[in-house]
Amino acid sequence: GAGVSQSPSNKVTEKGKDVELRCDPISGHTALYWYRQSLGQGLEFLIYFQGNSAPDKSGLPSDRFSAERTGGSVSTLTIQRTQQEDSAVYLCASSRVGGGPETQYFGPGTRLLVL
Amino acid sequence: AQSVTQLGSHVSVSEGALVLLRCNYSSSVPPYLFWYVQYPNQGLQLLLKYTTGATLVKGINGFEAEFKKSETSFHLTKPSAHMSDAAEYFCAVKVDGGTSYGKLTFGQGTILTVHP
Numbered sequence: 531g532a533g534v535s536q537s538p539s540n541k542v543t544e545k546g547k548d549v550e551l552r553c554d555p556i557s558g559h560t561a562l563y564w565y566r567q568s569l570g571q572g573l574e575f576l577i578y579f580q581g582n583s584a585p586d587k588s589g590l591p592s593d594r595f596s597a598e599r600t601g602g603s604v605s606t607l608t609i610q611r612t613q614q615e616d617s618a619v620y621l622c623a624s625s626r627v628g629g630g631p632e633t634q635y636f637g638p639g640t641r642l643l644v645l
Numbered sequence: 646a647q648s649v650t651q652l653g654s655h656v657s658v659s660e661g662a663l664v665l666l667r668c669n670y671s672s673s674v675p676p677y678l679f680w681y682v683q684y685p686n687q688g689l690q691l692l693l694k695y696t697t698g699a700t701l702v703k704g705i706n707g708f709e710a711e712f713k714k715s716e717t718s719f720h721l722t723k724p725s726a727h728m729s730d731a732a733e734y735f736c737a738v739k740v741d742g743g744t745s746y747g748k749l750t751f752g753q754g755t756i757l758t759v760h761p
Contacts, residue, residue: 534688561747573735573751580747589748621688628747631677631696631739636688 532556534637536622542643543612551607551640555624562605563625563634564597568618576620579605580628612644647672647738651752659760664708664723666755668736671717678719679737679749680710689735695719706730731759 535554543549555562564576575589579599590596594613599605609616619641623634652667670676677696681689693704700712706729710721719736733756737749 563748565749572753573737573749575748575750578747586747623689629741631694633679633691633694634749636681636690638686638688 534622534624534635536620536637536640538640539638540641540643542645544645545614546611548608548610549612549642551609551620551622551642553605553607553622553624553637555603555605555622556635559624559626559635560602561625561628561632561634562599563623564605564607565621565623566618567621567639571618573621576607578628609642612642614644617642617644647676647740647750649736649738649750649752651734651736651755653755654753655756655758657758657760658726660728661725664721664726664730664757666721666734666736666757668710668719668721668752669717670719670736670738672738672740674740674742677739678710678712679739680704680708680719680721681735681737683733683735683754685732692721692734726757726759728759728761731757733757 537552560581562579566574577597578586594610597607619639621639622637625632625634648671650669679694680692693702695712703709708723733754735754736752
């Protein structure tokens, strides 16, 4: 079946602009995660959605970052007033459920460059 | 909170040689442990995972890892390296409960280079 898809694959933007990154999880997966991969910080957790529960936003680095998940499926990560330090690869993952040893399946990522 | 340390940001081996990538973790509760591989410009792919039970875990592409609780380690090995194994490898830990519920905590990654 189809894996996790993300769009766009690459995004170049100017400092101060807003960007939206999209994630389509594997069908039927109730848990969805966003991670950020950057040279200086490695792979960092950003936010976690599980079903209809309130999301775990504990990894969001600032209030410029937000995410939503509509209808328990597609998710959008929004970065407002982008800064150069936001340049990174943003990875989305999904799993059947959030708890236990469930495997998280990753998308190919969106490579964001802020000029 | 849990953490993961991967010893060696770069490992270089010859084709056919043993691959050993080291991972140590810190967790106050029993962890689930994962190894992921990332090829250039791609997402992460699961190699193997430890949940409970047998401590020697076999994964895809001939890789295996052994969970050693006394050493808090989960090293990844492969008896004979292949050129196609060149990639970046990430060790990760996950626990149930508390503020860490659901999320993976990753090590810094190890880039594996395979020489002909």
